[in-house]
Amino acid sequence: MAATDPRIPPASAAAERRRAGGVLLAALALPGLATPAAHADLAPGHSFVEFKQLHYQDAQSGLRRIHVDAPSLYVLTPLGANWSLAGSAVLDIVSGATPRYYTSVSGASRMFDRRIGEDATVTYYRPRSEFSFSASHSKEDDYESYGVSGDARFSTEDNNTTFNLGAGASIDTIKPVNHIVDTAHKHTFDFIAGVTQALSPDDIAQVQYGYSFGHGYFNDPYKLFDNRPAKRDQGAFTVRWNHQFERWGSTLRTNYRYYFDTYHIHAHTLQLEWVQPLGQAVSISPSLTYYTQRAANFYFDPPNGNQDRFPAIPPNSYSSLDQRLAAFGGITAGGRIDWDISHHWSTDLKGEYHEERPAWRLIGQGSPALYPFRYVAIEFGLSYRF
Amino acid sequence: MRANGDPGDTVAQFAAMACQAQLHVAGLEQAQARRAIDAAAAEVRRIEAKYSRYRADSVLSQINASAGSGAAVAVDQETAGLLDFAASLHAQSGGLFDITSGVLRRAWDFGAARLPAQAQIDALLPRVGWQRVRWDGPAAGGRRIELPLAGMELDFGGIGKEYAADRAAAVLHQAGVRHGFVNLGGDIRIVGPRPGGVPWALGIQHPRRDDATIASVQLGEGALATSGDYERYFEVPGEAGGQRYCHILDPRSGWPVRHWRSVSVVAPLCLAAGALTTIAMLLQDAALDFLRSQNVAFLAVDAAGSIVHEGL
The missing domain is CATH 3.10.520.10 (ApbE-like domains)
Structure with a gap:
């Protein structure tokens, strides 16, 4: 569970594509028939294995920087009628150049890192409710993280309304290789609550609120002049609305998210995705995302728009030159193709192009003198259900 | 099965x-x-019991008994749902699925294994046709049905047993x-x-x-x-x-x-x-x-x- 990234429970993409014909829709209009099958309360009836391979490359100032190759594996299996067990493992191989401050090229340092992450979730299913508990672990050379979380979902008698609640905690340990600090920790507690409501046979809406409390070491140890407050609370409010168009069998997914934190960053995200089935087995889904954020209150602009000069930072004050804390806007254009090869096998291919620029900030001015930042991500997935 | x-x-x-x-x-x-x-x-x-053609007190028997009387019969919500469903099937099948076609059984005696005369069928066909039925369903703001011709009848064959399976x-x-x-x-x-x-x-x-x-x-x-x-x-x-x-x-x-x-x-x-x-x-x-x-x-x-x- 992550308080900052709540998602609508993924309706089976395959089920969504198998659009109800006119006769079934007419039958579904009768009350009191659909309850048992349309809403499976109990553990999933099938096991599921999925392999994914992510390739990510970002670039700035015309230079390629971070490059990530990340294979991951996800396994889900029912345990009897009321339980399921899921686990995933990911290996991130990261290499490239990371800027030491702002987006300047000259100070870039080479880096290579390998992250191994794994998590496990056990879920208990009851009629109209489910409870899950997750544990996660992630490790790289200079960073280690442990997390636990619990989530609960409750549905009303008619299954038109679902409430979810969750809480989690994590502890991160940072041991920078430059020994700028010896061993530092970061603690986070997060909470989430939400309601999902079926508004009509074609519309589903969701409201989620998540909040997390963090304290500890938030600095980026590899950036110069990075001295951040030791306490960071983050909140996010998300509204989603999905609408199905009977005529084309398509689905429009929209979501808006407002994010704020105690660094005084405020951000808005608006996302649109169109899911278009092509025949029984294939669907294509183009998507577009716009993002805009205000800078943290301790982010310092480069003096006179010159990245080669250091800003004047008063002694003992908080500071960061990390462009992720700057004011900017971003646009992501993406798409995915899903193909149900057979009853057992399915595959998908996702692509995403992202670009952010200070000038694209919607409300107020963007931070001056930052170069546009871009990335391309491509992910291939293959899953087997049995 | x-x-x-x-x-x-x-x-x-x-x-x-x-x-x-x-x-x-x-x-x-x-x-x-x-x-x-x-x-x-x-x-x-x-x-x-509610939809049997063989019970005089069933909802269907009451509707069938009023055929040709010029009076519409008010039905309950459950029956209205099934009638709406039948109307939808009639439309979606180009008129082939028709809950008024049961009257043809008077010509077709499967127990006797005897072919009917074409004249027998021709005499019944005017009483077949959902399009002749006056159904003022929930979509039209009512729940009243009228079979305009004496001898017309409704039959939930093809939906009644299936509905019962879903309800059970x-x-x-x-x-x-x-x-x-x-x-x-x-x-x-x-x-x-x-x-x-x-x-x-x-x-x-x-x-x-x-x-x-x-x-x-x-x-x-x-x-x-x-x-x-x-x-x-x-x-x-x-x-x-x-x-x-x-x-x-x-x-x-x-x-x-x-x-x-x-x-x-x-x-x-x-x-x-x-x-x-x-x-x-x-x-x-x-x-x-x-x-x-x-x-x-x-x-x-x-x-x-x-x-x-x-x-x-």
């Missing part, structure tokens, strides 16, 4: 709606399973059943898979051999229904083994359909699966395109015995 099960499952069999009914419950203590089954069986009997499954689910199914004379609605998530193995009846199945279907949810030319029929001896006359009658001609021996459909609701099998039988050579347009899995056996199946 047959289905597998485990020792320890609670199974009840009884006669209802002119067929063999079976309620199969797994994963519950026998006492709780029995209570659930009793409630579901009561629901089947309630629907049978819903009652089992409300009573705590999560593993089991309802089988009303071959119209099957799954409540949930076998304990452990294993689907039920359901057999599809061979249309020419009583003791054989033609295919097996694994279902953990949803419904399976079959219509066939083997349920009520007679054969007139002749060339090429004679001609079979089955009970599924084309409302335009008044004569039985011939193209398929049987059609089976898997759909989330038994009501939908059952209606689709009947429409497919009626559509004859246009059935497959229609079933594909409805996005359902199906298995059909044509008049020569060849099997066509998609999604199964």
